[in-house]
Amino acid sequence: MKIIALDVGDKTIGVAVSDDLLLTGQGVTTIQRVGIRKDTGKIIDMIREYKVDTVIIGLPKRLDGTDSPQTEKVHEFRQMLENKLLSLGMSKDVKVDYQDERLTTVMAEKVLIEADLSRKRRKEVIDKQAAVLILQGYLDKLAFQRRNSQE
Numbered sequence: 001m002k003i004i005a006l007d008v009g010d011k012t013i014g015v016a017v018s019d020d021l022l023l024t025g026q027g028v029t030t031i032q033r034v035g036i037r038k039d040t041g042k043i044i045d046m047i048r049e050y051k052v053d054t055v056i057i058g059l060p061k062r063l064d065g066t067d068s069p070q071t072e073k074v075h076e077f078r079q080m081l082e083n084k085l086l087s088l089g090m091s092k093d094v095k096v097d098y099q100d101e102r103l104t105t106v107m108a109e110k111v112l113i114e115a116d117l118s119r120k121r122r123k124e125v126i127d128k129q130a131a132v133l134i135l136q137g138y139l140d141k142l143a144f145q146r147r148n149s150q151e
Contacts, residue, residue: 001053004028004046005135007101007127008057008077010070013039014127016135017050022142025135027128040081044088053094055081058101058134074098099138101130 005025007014013031018024028046033039047055057078060070078096085091 002050003054003056003135003138004043004050004052005056005099005131005138006043006058007130007134008074009033009127010073012127013043014129014131015043015046016128016131017046017052018135018139022139025132025139027132030128036077036080040077040084043081044084044090047090047094055094055096056099056135056138057081057096058130059098060101097138099134099141101134 002020003018003022003025005016005018011033013033015028015031016025017028019026028050031039031042043055046052057074059074060068062068078098082091082096085094085096
């Protein structure tokens with residue numbers, strides 16, 4: 001199975017999916033937000049398409065670890081997604097979790113600047129790149145946990 005990561009913003013949702021071995025994440029798309037019901041419906045479609053068993057949502061916190069105004073919006077998004085999974089009978093098969101996303105957009109911007117992308121092109125792909133960083137952070141945490149449990 002695979003893991004999908006989401007960078008949920010007000011205007012867009014960046015999406016990344018892991019490889020089958022859960023080693024790396026690849027940016028898939030950026031979804032233009034139209035409304036929480038339709039947006040979560042698109043995520044459900046992607047869960048089915050990529051045969052995902054875990055959804056990781058980037059949790060935006062302030063640098064000091066406290067909630068930001070965006071944090072509540074992300075909680076609402078997760079609640080709607082979990083409700084849809086439940087109503088479709090998928091809640092036992094798909095786990096939803098958070099990953100700290102502090103500074104991922106800043107790091108994504110640096111990566112894209114180093115790749116010499118134009119300002120316009122960076123704007124188009126930054127959320128997808130942030131989702132990749134969220135996913136990679138989660139995958140690295142899983143790998144660390146696996147290594148420590150084997151010792």
